[in-house]
Amino acid sequence: MNFGFTEEQDLLRSEARKFLAERCPTSEVRRIGEEQTGFCSKLWSEIAELGWPGLAIAEDQGGAGLAWLDLVVLLEEAGRYLLPLPLLSTSVAARAIREAGTERQKASWLPRLATGAQIGTLALYEQIDAAEAEHTKLQACRKPSGAWRLDGEKVLVPDAPQATLFVVAVRTTEGVRFAVVPADSPGIEVEAFPTMDLTKPMGAVRFSNVEIQDDMMLGGSVAPEGDSHTAVYERVVARATAALCAEMSGAAEANLQLAVDYAKERIQFGAPIGRYQGVKHPLAEMYQALESFKSLLYYAAWTLDERPEEALRYVSMAKALGNECVIRIGIDAIQIHGAVGYTWEHDPQLYLKRSKWSRAMYGDANHHYDQIASMGGL
Amino acid sequence: MDFNLSPEEEAFREEVRDFLAENLPPKHERGTDFLQKVWLPKVREKRWVGFSWPREVGGGGGSVMQQAILKEEMTRAQAPPLGTSWMGLQWVGPGLIAYGTEEQQQRFLPGILDSEVVWCTGYSEPHCGSDLAAIQCKAVREGDSYTVNGQKIWTTLAMASDWIILLVRTSTDPDDKHAGITCLLVPMDAEGVTVRPIKSMSGVSIFAEVFFDDVRVPIADRLGRQGEGWQVTVMALANERSGISEVEGLLRSLDRLKALAKSSVRGGRPALEDPDTRRKLARMETTIESMRFNGLRALTRQLQGEGPSSETSINKLHRTTLEVEMGELGLLLQGNAGGLMRGAEPVPDGGRWQRMALSWPELVIGGGTPNIQKNIIAERILALPKD
Numbered sequence: 052m053n054f055g056f057t058e059e060q061d062l063l064r065s066e067a068r069k070f071l072a073e074r075c076p077t078s079e080v081r082r083i084g085e086e087q088t089g090f091c092s093k094l095w096s097e098i099a100e101l102g103w104p105g106l107a108i109a110e111d112q113g114g115a116g117l118a119w120l121d122l123v124v125l126l127e128e129a130g131r132y133l134l135p136l137p138l139l140s141t142s143v144a145a146r147a148i149r150e151a152g153t154e155r156q157k158a159s160w161l162p163r164l165a166t167g168a169q170i171g172t173l174a175l176y177e178q179i180d181a182a183e184a185e186h187t188k189l190q191a192c193r194k195p196s197g198a199w200r201l202d203g204e205k206v207l208v209p210d211a212p213q214a215t216l217f218v219v220a221v222r223t224t225e226g227v228r229f230a231v232v233p234a235d236s237p238g239i240e241v242e243a244f245p246t247m248d249l250t251k252p253m254g255a256v257r258f259s260n261v262e263i264q265d266d267m268m269l270g271g272s273v274a275p276e277g278d279s280h281t282a283v284y285e286r287v288v289a290r291a292t293a294a295l296c297a298e299m300s301g302a303a304e305a306n307l308q309l310a311v312d313y314a315k316e317r318i319q320f321g322a323p324i325g326r327y328q329g330v331k332h333p334l335a336e337m338y339q340a341l342e343s344f345k346s347l348l349y350y351a352a353w354t355l356d357e358r359p360e361e362a363l364r365y366v367s368m369a370k371a372l373g374n375e376c377v378i379r380i381g382i383d384a385i386q387i388h389g390a391v392g393y394t395w396e397h398d399p400q401l402y403l404k405r406s407k408w409s410r411a412m413y414g415d416a417n418h419h420y421d422q423i424a425s426m427g428g429l
Numbered sequence: 430m431d432f433n434l435s436p437e438e439e440a441f442r443e444e445v446r447d448f449l450a451e452n453l454p455p456k457h458e459r460g461t462d463f464l465q466k467v468w469l470p471k472v473r474e475k476r477w478v479g480f481s482w483p484r485e486v487g488g489g490g491g492s493v494m495q496q497a498i499l500k501e502e503m504t505r506a507q508a509p510p511l512g513t514s515w516m517g518l519q520w521v522g523p524g525l526i527a528y529g530t531e532e533q534q535q536r537f538l539p540g541i542l543d544s545e546v547v548w549c550t551g552y553s554e555p556h557c558g559s560d561l562a563a564i565q566c567k568a569v570r571e572g573d574s575y576t577v578n579g580q581k582i583w584t585t586l587a588m589a590s591d592w593i594i595l596l597v598r599t600s601t602d603p604d605d606k607h608a609g610i611t612c613l614l615v616p617m618d619a620e621g622v623t624v625r626p627i628k629s630m631s632g633v634s635i636f637a638e639v640f641f642d643d644v645r646v647p648i649a650d651r652l653g654r655q656g657e658g659w660q661v662t663v664m665a666l667a668n669e670r671s672g673i674s675e676v677e678g679l680l681r682s683l684d685r686l687k688a689l690a691k692s693s694v695r696g697g698r699p700a701l702e703d704p705d706t707r708r709k710l711a712r713m714e715t716t717i718e719s720m721r722f723n724g725l726r727a728l729t730r731q732l733q734g735e736g737p738s739s740e741t742s743i744n745k746l747h748r749t750t751l752e753v754e755m756g757e758l759g760l761l762l763q764g765n766a767g768g769l770m771r772g773a774e775p776v777p778d779g780g781r782w783q784r785m786a787l788s789w790p791e792l793v794i795g796g797g798t799p800n801i802q803k804n805i806i807a808e809r810i811l812a813l814p815k816d
Contacts, residue, residue, distance in 0.1 A: 052438070052494060053431045054722070054729040120430060311811050325813035328800070334811055335803035339743045346722035346740075347715070353430050368715040420711035421704070427714055429687060429707050 054349070060124050067125055070101065071132035077398050083135045084249030090213045095136050099167025104141045109149070113162035119290060123297040123352040130301030133401055135250035137170050137210035139298055143291040144171025144218040150290075151229045151269035151283050159266075160231055164216070172214040173291060174205040174256055182413055184220065184227040184284040189258060191221035191230060191268065199223075199268055201230065201238075201261040209412070211254030212243040218269075219258075226280040229269040229287075236261050248404040289366045290355060292413040296348045296366075296373045299409045300341070303377045306402035307337050310384040317389075324387075333383055340376040347372055364426050371419035374410045381406030432725070434498075441495050445502040448475065453508055464509050469544050478511045479522055479542050486526055486534055487542050493731050504677040516585070517541035517548035520665040521594050524612070528653035528661050537592075537614070549590035549617075551581040551639060552662070558583065558794075559801045561596075562606045562659065566641060568597035568613060575599075575613060575651070577621075577644040587624045587637035590617050595641075596658050610658035614650045621645075631787035675744075676721040679751060683713055686755055686762075689777060693762040700762055709758055716751060720744045742802045742810075749793045749802075756785035 056064070074094060083091045098104070107122040108114025122142055129138055145164045149157060163169040175182045177189060189203030201221060208217070217232045217239075234241065238261035243254045270283070311334055314325030324330045351365035381403040385392035392399050414422075434442065452471055454463075472478055475489075481496050482488020491499065503511070512518050522541050525534050540546030557563040566579025577597055587593070593615050600609035615622070621644035626634035653661045687710055693700040700706050727740035759782025760767035763775070771780025793799065807813045 052434055052725065052728070053732070054725045055733070056430065311813065314813060323814050325807070325811075326816060328804070328816070331807040331813050331816075332800065332803040334813065335806035336746075338806055338811060339746055342740065342743055343716070343719035343723055343747070346726055347719050349430065350432070350722045350725075353432065357432075365718070368718055371712070371715055372719060417704075417708060420708040420715070423711035423714060424707040427687070427711065429690070429701055429710060 056124065060121060063121060064124050064128060067103075067128040068131070070098075071128055071134060075132045075134050077133065077401060080133045080135055080250060080401065088212070089135065089249060089252045090137075091135070095167060095170075098134075098136060098138065102165075103138055104145075104167045105161075105165025107142060108145050108161050108165040109157075112149075112157055113165035114145075119293065119355045120349070120352040122294060123348065126294055126297035127301035127304075130298030130303075130405075131305040133250050133302060133305075133405060137172060137213055137252075139294055140172035140210040140214065141167075141170055143287070143294055144173050144214075144216065146290045147173055147218045147229050147287045148231065148269060150287050152231075153270060156231070156266065156269055160216070169216045170210065170214050171216045171218060172208055172210045173287070174208045174211075174217045174219040175288070176205055176207040177203070179206060180411065180415075180418075182288060184281045187220045187222050187227045189219065189221050191223045191228070193223075194262075197265045199230065199263050199265065201232065201258040201263065203258055205256045205258075208254055208256050210252050211241050211256050212252045217256060219256075220284065221268075223268075227284055228280050229284075230263055231267045231269060232258075232261065232263055236263065238262070246408070248401075248408040250401075250405065251408045285363060286359070288413060289362055292366050292370050293348065293352050293355060295409060295412055296344075296369045297352070299373045299377045299406075300345050300348055302402055302405050302409075303341055303344070303373075303380045306380050306384045306399060307334070307341060309398055309402075310334060310337075310380070310387045313388050330387060334387070337376070337380050337383060340372070340379060344369065344372045344376045364423065367414075367419040367422045367426070370414060371416045371423065374416040374419075377406040377409055434494075438494055438498060442498050442502065445499055449502065449506045449508060453506055456507060459509075464513075465544070468509050469512065472511050473542065473544075478544075479518060479538075480511075482522060482526060482538075486538050488522075488526075493728065497728055501677060504675075507681075512541065513544040514541055514547040514590075516550050516590075516594075517546065520550060521548045521592075521614075524594065524652060524661050524665045527664055528612075528657070532649070533614075533652065546591045547586070547589060549584050549587045549593050551584055551593045551595035551615075553583045554580060555582050559798060561662070562610065564596055564598055564610065566595070566597050568599050568611060568646070570599065570648075570655070573648050575611075575646045575648070577613065577615070577641040577646055579641050581639040581641075582627075583636045584639050585636055587617070587639050588626050588634070592616050593622075593639065594652070596662060599655050607659040608656050610662075611655050612652040612658035612661045613646045614652055615641075615644065615646050619644050619646070629788070629791065631784060635791055675748060676717055676724065679717045679720070679748075680714075682755055683710070683717060685778060685781070686710065686713075686759060689759060689762050689782070692777070695762070695764070706758070706762070709754070713751060713754060713758075716747050720747050723747075742805045745797070746799055746802050746806075749789075749799050752785065752789040752792055756782055756787075756789055759783075760786050 083089060102115050103125060105114035106117050106125055107119060110116035126139060141164055145161055148160050164171050178186055191199045191201050194200055215234050217234060219230045219232050220227055221230050238259045240257040241254050246253050314330050314334060315323050317324050347365060347369040351369045354362040354365055384399045385403055388397060388399055391397050477489055477499060480489035480491040480499055484490040518541060522538060525537055552561055554564050554566060566581060568575040568577045595613045595615050597611055597613055598609050599611040602608055621642040623640040625638045627636045627638060628634050690700045690706055690710060695703050723740040723744050766775035769776050770783055808815055
């Protein structure tokens with residue numbers, strides 16, 4: 052039994068942190084976020100150079116072949132620095148191709164995601180608050196030619212404005228499957244939305260009479276033996292949720308640290324405010340919530356590769372607790388900072404906004420508690 | 430990261446499971462003599478009593494991982510305790526092993542291991558609970574003995590104990606209140622010791638006040654040097670559980686609570702149709718599972734030779750919250766019957782939830798209130814300034 056990170060994971064973390072501290076300070080996060088595109092292709096090519104988009108893609112498909120837990124380590128650092136790049140989106144889009152695709156399909160799409168030549172994203176949401184397979188209505192109809200025609204709308208797609216490749220959940224006569232759709236396909240319309248968190252572009256993607264060849268529909272018409280399209284879908288969403296949780300954990304830790312540092316330096320009534328229990332105890336509670344969230348997250352990430360039968364339950368637990376944790380720290384870090392906490396120029400607002408984005412994505416706490424209740428025999 | 434056990438650890442788990450399958454009948458078949466006559470001699474023979482202690486002093490020499498496995502399996506099987514003196518095994522024994530003389534170890538350890546001598550701990554005093562270093566119970570040295578005068582309070586099971594491990598003040602230095610604290614071992618039947626049980630709100634007496642009136646304690650019964658009592662105590666308190674073994678017990682409690690929810694009606698509908706009830710239960714389950722992995726992280730650090738870590742305080746806080754919340758939901762699900770007591774027909778589970786709702790303070794306040802745990806986290810881990 053060992054609940055620690057390996058030397059390689061520690062190294063990955065420290066190297067990522069070093070790079071991000073230098074290349075992605077919050078001044079840079081602001082600069083990129085406030086630009087029209089909200090995207091910095093130079094920074095993207097730098098992290099592609101480091102192999103980050105392909106970290107969890109298999110080696111024979113051009114990736115580093117590392118485990119989901121390794122990706123969690125990297126994304127914690129990305130979250131800590133609020134890295135405004137579609138790293139999370141590309142990683143989970145690649146994972147969907149790996150879970151659902153044939154060898155040929157993996158070989159044709161994954162290498163270009165691994166090098167960062169393509170920016171991927173997962174298009175699931177057709178309602179603003181439900182990402183389950185059963186809510187997928189976007190139609191994929193088989194044409195006599197063997198090609199597929201896609202019609203429908205994904206109302207909320209992370210990084211939609213930047214993505215070059217959508218991995219889209221579609222409804223077919225055999226159930227819900229994933230289709231790979233290049234963003235420049237005829238019939239695709241992307242609408243970029245103004246977002247609260249400037250580091251997380253979002254948009255709607257509309258499909259009208261979009262034609263894709265059969266080899267862009269992932270997997271065969273029958274899911275692999277003993278598996279179902281829905282099970283594949285659930286596995287992909289569980290991976291995506293765990294990856295998101297990693298960004299949340301890193302961001303929450305950075306934000307808590309801001310609040311703790313401020314509590315040590317801000318003097319009121321002749322003492323640092325962190326001396327007063329009214330400040331000190333909430334900080335202790337936030338630390339308790341954060342550490343407990345991390346414990347569940349690391350175990351959940353480990354189960355995804357090692358004990359898949361336990362994964363859904365623990366991913367839900369991590370996300371439920373993680374949501375409560377980031378929301379609490381988001382709000383309380385501002386309160387502890389007092390008036391400066393809600394200025395544009397101070398950083399807590401950046402984390403507060405990130406917490407709102409993270410909470411809803413892949414299910415809020417109530418959604419996951421409902422899942423846990425059902426899985427727990429209630 | 431690897432949550433699988435090594436083959437040796439797996440073999441040890443099997444050994445424990447086999448032993449339990451063979452030697453532990455279901456609860457209702459155990460009988461009144463089972464603990465003393467059957468169970469304790471058997472586990473003693475296995476050297477599972479004082480399992481973490483070195484073999485030279487009669488312990489089991491179990492590794493950190495083996496200890497965790499043993500605790501987990503015992504809790505899961507609802508096994509009786511491994512001795513009748515919890516304080517003796519948990520605190521006095523480790524204290525004796527670290528600070529006791531060879532003579533003291535030979536005199537006291539076998540009694541603890543054989544469940545013949547029951548110990549209690551004399552820490553808190555009427556004016557100092559959380560601020561333990563402010564104790565005033567006084568010991569004055571005269572020749573080969575100390576004379577002790579003062580009072581202890583909240584001493585768990587003092588009325589059933591044979592000996593007390595006692596913190597006393599042997600000198601007063603306003604700049605270093607810790608330096609004047611000494612640890613003494615005192616038989617409860619010594620002349621001048623008076624015990625007065627305290628009836629708690631649940632109606633039972635678990636705690637007591639203990640009065641010391643010119644009690645003479647030989648120098649030979651001092652644990653550690655004069656003025657070393659604080660270190661002895663810190664060592665003993667640090668010897669706390671990582672909380673993993675508690676997880677199984679809490680999950681069992683949660684199962685009962687779920688069963689209660691399944692059979693309860695709220696507002697004319699099954700309680701399980703109420704989203705609030707479902708989410709409360711799911712949240713408890715999530716917290717308990719997080720305790721398991723907090724505990725395993727702490728255990729990993731222990732295995733790597735680092736001292737007790739922050740996860741212990743974190744889990745203590747969780748435990749506190751859970752005890753209160755579970756008792757509360759247990760009562761809430763009973764509607765107006767929540768205000769009745771065991772024996773009333775509408776009260777389910779033999780009054781378990783009523784008991785829980787009235788007895789949580791014993792767990793929550795003892796060993797450091799939640800606010801003290803928060804101070805510990807804030808000051809020791811987050812390095813915020815001390816109060």
